[in-house]
Amino acid sequence: MGGRSGRRSIRRYDQKKPLFAWVSFSGPHFPFDAPQEYADRIDRSRLPERIRREGEFAGMDRIHHDSYYGGDNGTVIDGARPAKGKGCRSYTEEYWDRMRTSYYANVKLIDDQVGKIEDAVRERYGDNALILFTADHGEMLGNHGLWGKNMCAYDEVWRIPLLIRYPGNRKRAVEERLVNSTDFLPTCLGAAGGRQICCDGNDLADSAWSREYTFAEGEGFMAVTDGLRKYIHLQRQNGKKRELIDLMKDPHEFDNRVSWPEYQAEAAHLEEKMLEHMIPSVLA
Numbered sequence: 687m688g689g690r691s692g693r694r695s696i697r698r699y700d701q702k703k704p705l706f707a708w709v710s711f712s713g714p715h716f717p718f719d720a721p722q723e724y725a726d727r728i729d730r731s732r733l734p735e736r737i738r739r740e741g742e743f744a745g746m747d748r749i750h751h752d753s754y755y756g757g758d759n760g761t762v763i764d765g766a767r768p769a770k771g772k773g774c775r776s777y778t779e780e781y782w783d784r785m786r787t788s789y790y791a792n793v794k795l796i797d798d799q800v801g802k803i804e805d806a807v808r809e810r811y812g813d814n815a816l817i818l819f820t821a822d823h824g825e826m827l828g829n830h831g832l833w834g835k836n837m838c839a840y841d842e843v844w845r846i847p848l849l850i851r852y853p854g855n856r857k858r859a860v861e862e863r864l865v866n867s868t869d870f871l872p873t874c875l876g877a878a879g880g881r882q883i884c885c886d887g888n889d890l891a892d893s894a895w896s897r898e899y900t901f902a903e904g905e906g907f908m909a910v911t912d913g914l915r916k917y918i919h920l921q922r923q924n925g926k927k928r929e930l931i932d933l934m935k936d937p938h939e940f941d942n943r944v945s946w947p948e949y950q951a952e953a954a955h956l957e958e959k960m961l962e963h964m965i966p967s968v969l970a
Contacts, residue, residue: 689799693806704878709803711796714825716764718788725791733786737829737842739940747942749920749927750838754831761925763826764834774832782828789827816877817851818870830939839909839918839929840939844902852891853877864897864913865890899959910960917944917956930956 692709699705713720743754753763756773763774770776800819807815824843826832835843848865850873868887875882876889888895902909906922916931916939930944930953943949 689803692803696803696806696810699810706874711799713796714789714792718785718792720788720791720795724795725787727794728787728790730783730787733783733790736782736827736831737938738831739938742830742940745942747927747929747945749918749925749929750830750832753834760923761837761920761927763832763836763838765826765832766834777828777831777833785833786827789825814853815851816853816874817849818873819847819849820867820870821846837904837907837920837922839902839911839916844909844911850890859893861893862913864900864911866897866900869897899963901960901963908960908964910956910963912956912959915952915956917953917960919957919960928953 689709689711692707696705696707699707742748743751745751749761750763751757752761752773753766754773754775756766756769756771756775758767758772762772765777766772766774804817807817823835824841824846826834826838826840826842829842830840832838838844866887868885869890870887871885872882872887872889873891874880876891882889888897899910899912906925907918907920909916909918911917911933914932914934916929916933918929918931920927928944929942930946930949931939931941932943932949933939936943944953
């Protein structure tokens with residue numbers, strides 16, 4: 687359900703059993719079409735500087751070499767195909783400025799709607815409710831000269847927001863644990879006092895628990911991280927590439943170290959964890 691129907695359903699719910707409501711928004715998503723009044727509220731002078739480095743895609747080993755320079759081999763990011771020469775490098779600074787302004791305007795629009803949903807929850811349940819806010823992916827927004835999300839394991843796409851308000855008055859805390867969407871079901875069951883079921887997730891209310899690895903996947907694409915290193919494997923149509931990122935030494939993810947001799951053991955270790963994660967499910 688959307689924002690307005692979600693608020694209405696929450697306020698009108700009169701069943702004895704607990705309510706589970708999934709309220710979803712299509713944005714912020716291209717074409718980032720928030721009303722002009724929201725765009726006018728964005729201070730462009732405070733837009734964050736784009737993260738990029740000249741020549742970072744010069745090597746053919748980079749997954750998004752063609753996304754940046756131009757190509758049509760089925761492994762390019764969303765925004766490459768509409769660009770001149772089918773390469774994101776043709777977009778101008780003025781283009782990125784307009785795009786990011788529209789994106790943040792869309793975020794502000796949704797933020798207002800989420801606030802109204804929270805109001806409806808408080809009116810109906812007080813603080814006896816679990817509210818979980820998250821997203822399915824992020825957006826490159828011109829970082830690394832790219833826009834879109836396809837085949838991206840950059841933190842801009844992968845490190846999505848996750849905000850949880852538990853029932854009662856729990857102390858606010860910011861945590862750096864690795865989590866996955868499979869943890870949402872056990873978290874909801876735990877807050878509702880329900881019986882936990884066998885699954886691949888854990889109740890996030892248990893602050894003593896920590897995930898060692900987390901994964902992302904798409905069509906012909908998969909990535910794994912332990913929070914220190916990140917391994918990405920692409921095998922799609924005519925493209926087959928691998929990347930290893932050292933998040934400690936290279937937090938902006940500029941260098942692919944998968945072929946560096948000193949990183950061979952780490953690349954093999956993360957690749958093994960990826961196989962251990964997939965084989966029981968795919969080949970069971």
